[in-house]
Amino acid sequence: MSILDSFALTDRKALVTGAASGIGQSIAIALAEAGADVAVVDRDLAGANETCQSIETLGRQTLAIAADVTLKNEVENAVDTVLRSWGRLDIGVNSAGIAIRGHIEDISEADWDRVLDIDLKGIFLCCQAEGKIMLQRGAGSIVNIVSISAHIVNRPQLHGHYNTAKAGAFQLTRVCAAEWAGRGVRVNSISPGHTLTPMTAHAEDETQATWLANTPMRRLGAPADYQGAAVFLASDASAYMTGHDLVIDGGYTLW
Ligand SMILES: NC(=O)c1ccc[n+]([C@@H]2O[C@H](COP(=O)([O-])OP(=O)(O)OC[C@H]3O[C@@H](n4cnc5c(N)ncnc54)[C@H](O)[C@@H]3O)[C@@H](O)[C@H]2O)c1
Known part of the structure; x- marks a missing residue:
């Protein structure tokens, strides 16, 4: 296999959450450009359908699936829909997320629960449902x-609940990677810097x-800045890599 072939996702079956918008949408399109059929999972079905249209123009198969990642039955239904339609799941990208601001002393219990539910429990439910199916075949990349x-x-924006949820998702990635490394399923993460999205x-x-002034590359991220890393992590080019977090932030965390 040539080095470029190892990045190809020809006929792989992928599911991307949060793919109606922003980073998830950009990654879903990138996976399709690399050859995958891509299920677009989001609570925003109209946005999901728009992403599907872009994927169809690339000549790949696609499915729009309405699901709230905080609900176990909806996440499992999304994975089941992929299996019923395409027979297997090779790639799972979990991008659904929200951010709410707040000083830690003022964050309401409701906001804390909402952010932790979507940004941490949602990642857990998706990893669990995707991982279970991948473990049965002994292959897959999340x-x-x-x-x-x-x-x-x-x-300057403060959001202690978001920081906490994301730190949990980082560690959960490592836990899944360690537990599944010997059974053919790889789990990695991408940590974007400040990126212009909805x-x-x-x-x-x-x-x-302030974000710009603190970014050594002197520009904010764009959704397309994560496409290459997502294709790499989904593909055989990263076959010996698991439990790793790729920080892609224009150098923001250097300073
Ligand atoms: N934009 C940034 O600066 C930035 C930086 C670092 C990390 N991130 C992370 O990247 C991911 C994508 O963010 P984005 O900037 O593309 O945001 P976005 O708002 O453009 O997209 C988020 C998508 O997630 C979906 N979503 C939200 N809650 C959901 C739920 N409960 N169930 C199903 N779908 C749900 C939304 O409908 C939306 O389509 C998030 O996890 C976010 O935390 C973003």
Whole structure:
């Protein structure tokens, strides 16, 4: 196999959560460009259908599946739908997430639960459902979208619940990787830096200016900045890699 062939995802079957928007949408399209059929899973079905249209124009098969990643039965139904349609699941990318701001002394219990539910429990439920199916075949690659917020208390926006959930998702990635390494299933993560998506679009000019001033590369991330890493982690090119977190942040965490 040539080195470039090892990055190909020809006929692989993939599922991407949070793929109606932003980073998840960009990764879903990248997997399809690399040759995979991609199920687009999101609670936003209209957005999921738009992503599916982009995938269809690439000549790949696609499915739009409405699911809330905090609900075990909906996550399991999403994986079952892929299995019924395509017979197997080779790749799972878990990008669904939310961010809510708040100083730690003011965060409401409801906001804490909401962020931890989606950004941590959601990753657990997805890894569990995807991993169970992959373990049966002894093959598969899972990529969790974490954040630099797992590693640093970034600023000026404060969100201690988000930092905590992302740190948990980082460690959960390592736990799954260690437990499944001998059974053919790899689990890695990507930690994006500040990236312009609908999640961050509302950030004040001063906030974005602070992010920019603290980014050595002097630009914010774009969803496409994570496409190469996702294809790499999903593919055989990363066959000996598991439990690793790829920080992709224009150098933000260097300073
Ligand atoms: N944008 C950034 O600066 C940034 C930086 C680091 C990490 N991240 C992470 O990247 C991931 C994607 O973020 P984004 O910037 O693309 O945001 P986004 O808002 O553009 O996309 C998030 C997607 O997740 C979906 N979603 C949210 N809650 C869900 C739920 N309970 N069930 C199913 N789907 C749900 C939304 O409908 C949306 O389509 C998130 O996990 C986020 O924490 C983003």
